[in-house]
Amino acid sequence: MQCLKVDLADRSYPIYIGAGILSDEALLQRHIAGRQVCVVTDDTVAPLYLESLLQKLSGYRVTSVVLPTGEAYKNWSTLQQVFDVLLAERHDRRTTLIALGGGVIGDMTGFAAACYQRGVDFIQVPTTLLSQVDSSVGGKTGINHPAGKNMLGAFYQPKAVLIDTDSLRTLPEREVSAGLAEIIKYGLIRDADFLAWLERNMAALRALDASLVTYAIERSCSIKAEVVAADEREGGVRAILNLGHTFGHAIEAHQGYGSWLHGEAVGAGMAMALDLSCRLGWITDAERNRGVALISAAGLPTVPPSGMVAADFERLMSVDKKVLDGQLRLVLLRGMGEAVVTAEFTADALRQCLVGFEQ
């Protein structure tokens, strides 16, 4: 078992990574302060892992909530189901919420924990590759608004993150690829060596080779933990974690949440960010092509959906959370492994990039 720490003063917490760690009752219970627990999961994950998790919680007063699966349900009315259950079952301020599932469950459970009685403890048990390397770490929680993804939420840190790599065995191939999108992202923004390692091992990673996957998760979480520790509330550098996400969110919003997987949209979005960085002369054509090839090797799309035009992107990107005082900022690459958050691109360069991707 690997253990990393996210270093945030009195909000610091551990990330445990390993095969079978969910069987370790003591590890889980160490992070539960009170006697009440509420497990939040969805109807895809519940049949696979809920019963076994509940067995590790004998001795606690446990409630579980099973939500409908998918990004389309990441909204207030679904969240309300969690609050209704917590109140009906008399959960108090010392309760602990456990998020058992992918990114949607983690984000919603974290936001529920942030809001319930003005804040209760929560633990992340991410079961998808994407949530293991990305959304379970760093304290971003929230829900979607019809006008924009993750527009409502909180920065709210979990008490612990438990990543059991065994849970990847039940993950569909498409979801594995989606997780690899975020793993590639860490290489692109911060670690050229890791990028080269990914290029060498992509086939084995897609086949879920246990030790390689564990290393990829550990390296990803470690980069994320470093960036989050430097800038918890995204006043600056943390925004580099959004490489490809501004384009990606526009794709998700355009297609309707849940149609493209988040990781797929980020895959295409990173290809677009690579392309714009290249148009600005910050990376070479060869570097752009290398990045796009790696995204493609992960089984991800490298172009937006056909029919989505420049004007669609422009409209949808104007509500991005990185817009400040009306000015759009993007995460772009100054070099491979070196991301910046910048408004230093002309509207023309952006438009040419967007038009270039029109099909």
Added chain:
Amino acid sequence: MQCLKVDLADRSYPIYIGAGILSDEALLQRHIAGRQVCVVTDDTVAPLYLESLLQKLSGYRVTSVVLPTGEAYKNWSTLQQVFDVLLAERHDRRTTLIALGGGVIGDMTGFAAACYQRGVDFIQVPTTLLSQVDSSVGGKTGINHPAGKNMLGAFYQPKAVLIDTDSLRTLPEREVSAGLAEIIKYGLIRDADFLAWLERNMAALRALDASLVTYAIERSCSIKAEVVAADEREGGVRAILNLGHTFGHAIEAHQGYGSWLHGEAVGAGMAMALDLSCRLGWITDAERNRGVALISAAGLPTVPPSGMVAADFERLMSVDKKVLDGQLRLVLLRGMGEAVVTAEFTADALRQCLVGFEQ
């Protein structure tokens, strides 16, 4: 103009108190970081003060949202109106929300600021006596759930609190009394001298004598700021600020939010807390009577609504946020000016107190 400071490290902020301070453009603008502002108010306060506030904001891109008035609207669907406007008008992360109104507007606007894009700035401009001495200071924000008051929310501090005592001129007498309930509370929990001062000056306070009211607000905010600085997230001592509130919330829930004013429910609730403290032998009969007389002199009820019985209280109080691991805790008085949060009372003593108030 008086200026106090709430001392919370990087979340510290000033409270300005004075007649006419809302006319001071520079004072307001000093606390607005970006170029966008959204004023949130209700349909009672808007006709009185909105126009004049907007005039102080020329040069900013300003949006205003006018919500229906009252506790009955302190819910998610009303809050949604704020988010809809913020998104429709393209407010970004650097926007500032201004809460112009009483406690409901302050709590909702603060919670909207806490959630919008995971947190934007907000400024409290409380226009009622109750919100000036209580809810605008300390960062408690939130909304009600059908099963309990303030069950959803966040600890989220404003950038500044601007208390213009001139706005009390338009306040109905009943609302003045409601504000005096919280002012009396500060004397009861923390300051016997202030309590004696209130006894001497209650008539003049009800008549809104300008300098006396300013002193009462200042002393109240100062006690609240001290307590909040010692315990921002209510891990311990901060809960003493809830004297009378557990009983009071039960009254509000029983009557339907908005039927009794919050301050009225707290008035009766404090009389009940005084009574239970007396039954436990912690204060004398004379002290209880003196406290009840002061509550009554402020024009507040000192008994719960007729028809509300002990069982109603027991049921409604079991969901209080001060319940921990199933154990109800109450704020009671060990002496006049000395409150404690305690579970050291028998169910019998509580029941006798509740039955004693049945009519």
